[in-house]
Amino acid sequence: MAQLLPQALLTTIDEIGKLPGVGARTAERYAYHLLRANQVSNEKLASAITQLHTGVKSCPVTFALIDSSEEVSTLYSDSSRDKTLIAVVEEPLDIIALERTGQYRGTYHVLGGAISPIDGIGPEQLHIPELLRRIGDDSVEEIIIATNASVEGESTALFLQRQIEDHGLTVKMSRLARGLPVGVDLEYADQITLSHALEGRRTL
Amino acid sequence: MAQLLPQALLTTIDEIGKLPGVGARTAERYAYHLLRANQVSNEKLASAITQLHTGVKSCPVTFALIDSSEEVSTLYSDSSRDKTLIAVVEEPLDIIALERTGQYRGTYHVLGGAISPIDGIGPEQLHIPELLRRIGDDSVEEIIIATNASVEGESTALFLQRQIEDHGLTVKMSRLARGLPVGVDLEYADQITLSHALEGRRTL
Numbered sequence: 001m002a003q004l005l006p007q008a009l010l011t012t013i014d015e016i017g018k019l020p021g022v023g024a025r026t027a028e029r030y031a032y033h034l035l036r037a038n039q040v041s042n043e044k045l046a047s048a049i050t051q052l053h054t055g056v057k058s059c060p061v062t063f064a065l066i067d068s069s070e071e072v073s074t075l076y077s078d079s080s081r082d083k084t085l086i087a088v089v090e091e092p093l094d095i096i097a098l099e100r101t102g103q104y105r106g107t108y109h110v111l112g113g114a115i116s117p118i119d120g121i122g123p124e125q126l127h128i129p130e131l132l133r134r135i136g137d138d139s140v141e142e143i144i145i146a147t148n149a150s151v152e153g154e155s156t157a158l159f160l161q162r163q164i165e166d167h168g169l170t171v172k173m174s175r176l177a178r179g180l181p182v183g184v185d186l187e188y189a190d191q192i193t194l195s196h197a198l199e200g201r202r203t204l
Numbered sequence: 205m206a207q208l209l210p211q212a213l214l215t216t217i218d219e220i221g222k223l224p225g226v227g228a229r230t231a232e233r234y235a236y237h238l239l240r241a242n243q244v245s246n247e248k249l250a251s252a253i254t255q256l257h258t259g260v261k262s263c264p265v266t267f268a269l270i271d272s273s274e275e276v277s278t279l280y281s282d283s284s285r286d287k288t289l290i291a292v293v294e295e296p297l298d299i300i301a302l303e304r305t306g307q308y309r310g311t312y313h314v315l316g317g318a319i320s321p322i323d324g325i326g327p328e329q330l331h332i333p334e335l336l337r338r339i340g341d342d343s344v345e346e347i348i349i350a351t352n353a354s355v356e357g358e359s360t361a362l363f364l365q366r367q368i369e370d371h372g373l374t375v376k377m378s379r380l381a382r383g384l385p386v387g388v389d390l391e392y393a394d395q396i397t398l399s400h401a402l403e404g405r406r407t408l
Contacts, residue, residue: 004299005269005300006270006271007259007271008272009260015249020237032297033223034253035260041222042253042254046249046250046251046254048212048216050247052239054212055213055215056210065213067211068212092236093236
């Protein structure tokens, strides 16, 4: 089949198709949308993408994403934040999910992923030594291990718990509760979730 | 809530969020992916987006998308293409769908949309006069009206049919068959599709 689309459009489709979960059809739709959008808005998008790396860095303490101009994350430097409480998450965006609850006043620590031998991610690639140091430096009293409710998240939580114990650090450790999410009918809940909900049942 | 993400990331999320069907979560995921991708590949994407408009133009005859360096679409200029047969489509990408069948040897005409009063698209915004001219110029014998199987596509097809008749052009007109798509169980087919399938039933 001859080339049916102009090269500039094909290149854009190819590049957009590298985004996670974007198949050929979706990439075509996005590229066609950009073709119909005006040049000014396309240049805004292009410049945002180009400047992403220079504008963003990792907080050296919490590994949250911060402006390149900042020293440490405001979620750490803010004096109203309880530094003796740390929520350990896998990825920087997990912080936003927890902040949206409006209930948490502690600080964060981003591991930078979860242990996953299949993807070649071992504990040495995660920011675990930095966490162990923080526990001492900030006299941390409680660690909430808020890794994902996946196999990788669970093994990372377990590994972290052992590491903290092995280092002789006495700190209260907890894991986010597991059970039925809001709005889900019992009959549609999977059996593992339901087992967790049973195990963690609360007395009324 | 204070600004939880670096400005450069927020800008990228905003700009990506303007793509069709991309919600806040998806935009976050794309932007985070770009943040983790390397600068070279991000610049490739950015430059593809920036050069989209300069690299692509509309074919002046068929209104298909072509390279800026081309005169007319190769799907028109190609001598193996039957110029007396035109498939009329709404959008340039519809051509690809028809070409993928490998069955069509005629030419195309892109209307540039469908009549949709709600979206403020009237017949005067579509490339209908150019089509009427082509019917005369190329001594066209058959028009396949391949607009979408939507309300807008149907009204556009009807409008087009009347225009061609009103202009006294004698040309065979057809519409793509409607019925059950491949792989669909009868019980899951909607009633309009099923009505079409009944109406258009073929004698064995």
